[in-house]
Amino acid sequence: MVSSQEIERRYSAVRAAMEEEGVDALLVCGNQYSGFEGAVRYLSGFEIVHRYAYVLVPLVGECDLIFPREARWIGDKKKPWVQRHHWPDVPGRWLSERVRAKGWERLAVYGADFVLTVRDYRELQEAPVELVPFDRQFDLARAVKSLEELDSVRDSMRIIEEGFWALLEAFRPGRTEAEIMAPAVELFFAGGAGPRMMNIVLSGSGGEAEAHFKVPGSRIVGRDDLLLYSLEITGLGGYWVEFSRPLIAGTLSPRTQRMADIYPEALEAGRLQMRDGVPAREVHRAAAEVLEKRGFGLGHLSGHSIGMTMIEHPAIGAETETLLRENMVLSFHPQVVDPQGECCLYTQDTFLVGRQEGISLSRIPWQVFTGRESRPTGAGA
Numbered sequence: 001m002v003s004s005q006e007i008e009r010r011y012s013a014v015r016a017a018m019e020e021e022g023v024d025a026l027l028v029c030g031n032q033y034s035g036f037e038g039a040v041r042y043l044s045g046f047e048i049v050h051r052y053a054y055v056l057v058p059l060v061g062e063c064d065l066i067f068p069r070e071a072r073w074i075g076d077k078k079k080p081w082v083q084r085h086h087w088p089d090v091p092g093r094w095l096s097e098r099v100r101a102k103g104w105e106r107l108a109v110y111g112a113d114f115v116l117t118v119r120d121y122r123e124l125q126e127a128p129v130e131l132v133p134f135d136r137q138f139d140l141a142r143a144v145k146s147l148e149e150l151d152s153v154r155d156s157m158r159i160i161e162e163g164f165w166a167l168l169e170a171f172r173p174g175r176t177e178a179e180i181m182a183p184a185v186e187l188f189f190a191g192g193a194g195p196r197m198m199n200i201v202l203s204g205s206g207g208e209a210e211a212h213f214k215v216p217g218s219r220i221v222g223r224d225d226l227l228l229y230s231l232e233i234t235g236l237g238g239y240w241v242e243f244s245r246p247l248i249a250g251t252l253s254p255r256t257q258r259m260a261d262i263y264p265e266a267l268e269a270g271r272l273q274m275r276d277g278v279p280a281r282e283v284h285r286a287a288a289e290v291l292e293k294r295g296f297g298l299g300h301l302s303g304h305s306i307g308m309t310m311i312e313h314p315a316i317g318a319e320t321e322t323l324l325r326e327n328m329v330l331s332f333h334p335q336v337v338d339p340q341g342e343c344c345l346y347t348q349d350t351f352l353v354g355r356q357e358g359i360s361l362s363r364i365p366w367q368v369f370t371g372r373e374s375r376p377t378g379a380g381a
Contacts, residue, residue, distance in 0.1 A: 002045060006148045007081060010043065011057070017141040018059055023132050024104035027095065028055040029111030034198050035310025036115055040065075041238050042142060042308045046080035049195075052117060054091060055082065056098070064098075066091045092120025096127035108134035139313035143305050143328050150352070152237030153329055157350060157361045159191035159235050160243045164364065167231075171371040173223045173249050177201055177216035181229060192236030198310065202228040207253035208343035209246075211335070224250035228346045230333075232310065240310045241361070242331040244348040246368045259296060259336045259345040264366050266290040267349070270302065270316075270332055274351050274358025280320040283358075287334050288318070296336045303332040306350065328353040329361075 018026055030040030031052035041047055043055045044065050051071040056064040064084045067075075072087045088094035099107060107129045109116060124131060145153065163184035170183045181199060188197055203219070204210040209226040221227065227247040234240050252260060270287035284302045291298065303316035306329055314322035316330060324330075333348040347366065351358040363376075 002081070003148060006146060007045075009146060010142065013141045014043070014057065014138065015059060017134075017137045018057075018108060021106075021108060021132060021134065021137055023106040023108040023134070024059055024102070025099075026057040026108040026110065026134060026138070027116075028057065028138070029109065029115035030054075031115050032195070034196055035232075035240065036111070037196070038234075038238055038240070038308030038310070039110055039138070044080045044082040046077070046082070047075060047238070049075040052115070054095070056095070058102070066094060090119060090123060092117070092123030095120065096123050099124075099127045099129045104129055106130045106132050108132045108137070110134045110138040136313045139305065139309070140322070142307060143312065143314070144325050145307065145327050145329055149237075149239065149307075150327070150329075152235060152239040153241060153350075154361065155237060156233065156235035156239050156241040157243075159188060159193070160231050160233050160241050161362060161364055162191070163187045163231060163233070164243060164245065165375045167229060168247070168369055168371060168373065169375075171221075171227070171247055171249070171369075173221055173225070176218050176220055177203060177227065178218065180221065180227070181216040184229075184231065188233045191233075193233040196234040196238065196240070198230070198232040200230045202230070202344060202346055204343065207248065207251050208256050209345070211337050211341055211344040222250075224248065226252065226256060228344075230346070230348060232348075234308075238308050239329075240306050240308070240331075241350045242306065242333065242348040243350065243362060243364075244333070244346065245364065245366065246345065246347060247371065248368060249371055252368065253343070255338055256343060256345060258294060259338075260368055262290060262294050262296070263336065263345055263347070266334060266336075267332070267347075267366060270334070271351060271358040271360070274324060274330060274332075274353045276324060276326040276353065276355050278324050280314045280316050280322050280324055281318055283324075283330075283332070284316050284318050284320070287332075291334070291336055295339060297339070298334055298336065300335060302334040303330055305329065306331045324353045326353055326355055330358070332358075 166183035266287040305312040
């Protein structure tokens with residue numbers, strides 16, 4: 001249950017960003033696609049089960065939840081704290097009519113590039129209003145997490161770590177990639193993740209993992225196969241976390257071993273830059289410089305802010321000027337790729353930006369796991 005103080009804090013931060021941008025209202029878009037549903041829940045309390053929904057936030061006044069008519073009986077409409085619900089045949093037409101009735105001139109839109117449906121966008125194009133992209137502004141308004149939010153983040157991390165240990169216990173040559181993954185997914189679902197999961201894998205033979213992600217399937221794992229499961233889930237509160245560690249029962253290839261030898265140093269260099277007031281690019285740069293000394297590059301951005309949406313601004317990349325702030329939560333996942341682009345090493349950790357340095361939210365150390373490790377027991381495990 002989200003407290004009234006937390007709800008007010010969210011609206012105050014978002015409306016401050018709206019006022020700074022000079023907009024009359026904000027349309028927040030979300031859909032069922034994993035990682036794209038969280039913005040609607042963040043501002044309304046509604047959990048999308050299927051299709052899509054919008055939250056309309058005026059600069060002053062009550063908010064509205066808008067659903068397509070075909071989604072009237074999908075999702076628990078008693079849960080959201082936004083009580084004004086609408087089910088038009090074409091939500092974009094209803095929104096256009098609201099814009100005209102209110103005389104709004106500038107409408108901010110979160111999710112215009114990836115979430116807003118084409119039919120609704122067409123209707124809004126006909127309205128006498130300027131559509132203002134608002135993804136970055138909205139994400140930065142919610143990037144610094146409250147103590148209440150951090151409780152949910154830590155709960156998600158507890159669940160994902162339990163899943164990792166279950167996966168490790170199931171890991172052995174002769175099983176398929178999907179069979180190894182299955183016990184973790186069962187725990188994730190039991191912990192409240194529901195459909196909010198993105199469990200994929202980098203894998204390969206000869207002590208190496210190919211540099212492209214895929215869905216764990218029927219491929220049988222060999223002794224010298226390297227598996228890099230990317231675990232990405234939420235708990236009941238809807239806050240995403242990400243976690244990964246390398247698994248191999250046999251031996252890493254010489255070039256993957258060279259990556260593994262330098263990888264902890266790169267992670268630590270990035271962590272030390274995760275402090276209040278530091279540009280996000282410095283986290284990426286610190287890790288990249290360590291890897292480049294050994295002749296390795298990064299496959300893509302090394303991370304991003306994370307919350308109720310899987311990927312939020314700011315990105316952790318070479319050009320990101322945004323300053324980090326204490327209590328931002330970051331997913332840090334540098335993908336090291338060999339110069340030929342044939343193999344990679346990849347892990348994920350979720351960090352809290354601190355005053356002096358980043359704080360890992362995971363209690364599982366970075367290492368190459370063989371399947372012979374035992375789960376820690378006792379206080380603090």
